Amino acid sequence: MMAVAIPFVRDIKFDYGRVEQVSPLIRRVIANNPGPFTFTGTGVYIIGHGDVCVIDPGPDLPDHFEALKQALEGETVSHVLVTHSHLDHSPLAHPLARWAGCSVLASGEITPPTQSEVRLEAGYDTRFRPDSALNDGTLIEGDGWTIEAIATPGHTSGHMCYALLEENCLFSGDHIMGWSTTVISPPDGDMDAYLTSLEKIAIREFTTIWPTHGPPITDPAPFVAAYRDHRLDREDQILACLASGHTKVKDMVPVMYAAVDQRLWPAASHSVMAHMSRLVKIGRIACDGELNMEASFQLV
Structure with missing residues (x-):
């Protein structure tokens, strides 16, 4: 992506x-x-x-x-x-x-x-x-x-x-x-x-x-x-990952950042987590349990 x-x-x-x-x-x-x-x-x-x-x-x-x-x-x-x-x-x-x-x-x-x-x-x-x-x-x-x-x-x-x-x-x-x-x-x-x-x-x-x-x-x-569009495009990628069955941040990052040096994936996961928090806040996705890196998410 x-x-x-x-x-x-x-x-x-x-x-x-x-x-x-x-x-x-x-x-x-x-x-x-x-x-x-x-x-x-x-x-x-x-x-x-x-x-x-x-x-x-x-x-x-x-x-x-x-x-x-x-x-x-x-x-x-x-x-x-x-x-x-x-x-x-x-x-x-x-x-x-x-x-x-x-x-x-x-x-x-x-x-x-x-x-x-x-x-x-x-x-x-x-x-x-x-x-x-x-x-x-x-x-x-x-x-x-x-x-x-x-x-x-x-x-x-x-x-x-x-x-x-x-x-x-x-x-x-x-x-x-x-x-x-x-x-x-x-x-x-x-x-x-x-x-x-x-x-x-x-x-x-x-x-x-x-x-x-x-x-x-x-x-x-x-x-x-x-x-701004770069950030919103990342959210579209997250929604696409959820639609394809990737429910956790750690599963999405390798898909979304496939072309990026893997040493940067841990930092990228925090950026994705920031998007997850926003998407939960605005009602686009839901979180099972506490909102953290280990949580599972699904589309609303």
């Missing part, structure tokens, strides 16, 4: 630790933490000039911290914003804020770790707490720039994207990534909430999306539509 093709964008030229002006109001510094969940590394965004804010400071690595200090030398950091509390996004937030003398803002919804024997993410920053909690629609303003907080639960329950109104662009964290689909792993990850959040972003008609990992998405409308 083949899923909907997403027009991924993966070409990116950069040097680790070097600040780069990527738009009139946006600079980026990429941390040297490449990996299977971070692609080339965490892209830290600096918004404005002189009076600035920083989005997703990234991992607490000495060289990376020094690179950010050099990039911000002579400027006033008014806020540090965090999309969600994973180890590749939030650990440097408070050290940077203490150095700059400002506060850390993020969703007040704390992300609880997903218990799993399969590592699906860069890991949870369990110590992270914002100084102030943001609500959906909160505006953060500086000299020449305005950031709007947009609640986008799904990847995590407390995921927050940020819109730069002056450039009609979105800093999407891990909600939308140009290089890959994002991980949705229950119970904190919620596929139904994720699809709703995708629709919420689609109707805003942003001209550019800046993910924390990888290059910008410069044609967002068809990209976000394909992102």
Whole structure:
């Protein structure tokens, strides 16, 4: 079974630790933490000039911290914003804020770790707490720039994207990534909430999306539509598996991911489980007993 093709964008030229002006109001510094969940590394965004804010400071690595200090030398950091509390996004937030003398803002919804024997993410920053909690629609303003907080639960329950109104662009964290689909792993990850959040972003008609990992998405409308269609196509595949007699997640994954490296099947099973939870919620399928990896499912 083949899923909907997403027009991924993966070409990116950069040097680790070097600040780069990527738009009139946006600079980026990429941390040297490449990996299977971070692609080339965490892209830290600096918004404005002189009076600035920083989005997703990234991992607490000495060289990376020094690179950010050099990039911000002579400027006033008014806020540090965090999309969600994973180890590749939030650990440097408070050290940077203490150095700059400002506060850390993020969703007040704390992300609880997903218990799993399969590592699906860069890991949870369990110590992270914002100084102030943001609500959906909160505006953060500086000299020449305005950031709007947009609640986008799904990847995590407390995921927050940020819109730069002056450039009609979105800093999407891990909600939308140009290089890959994002991980949705229950119970904190919620596929139904994720699809709703995708629709919420689609109707805003942003001209550019800046993910924390990888290059910008410069044609967002068809990209976000394909992102959504890919997820819905997976659900059609699940329904087809159930119709053909595959009743458990472990039986569906080899069918749905036959062309994918088998080492990735354990992680794929969590994505399928997120879909199963959503399909049960909306009444498309039923579950015998507790909703977990060992459960049997049937069509309704």
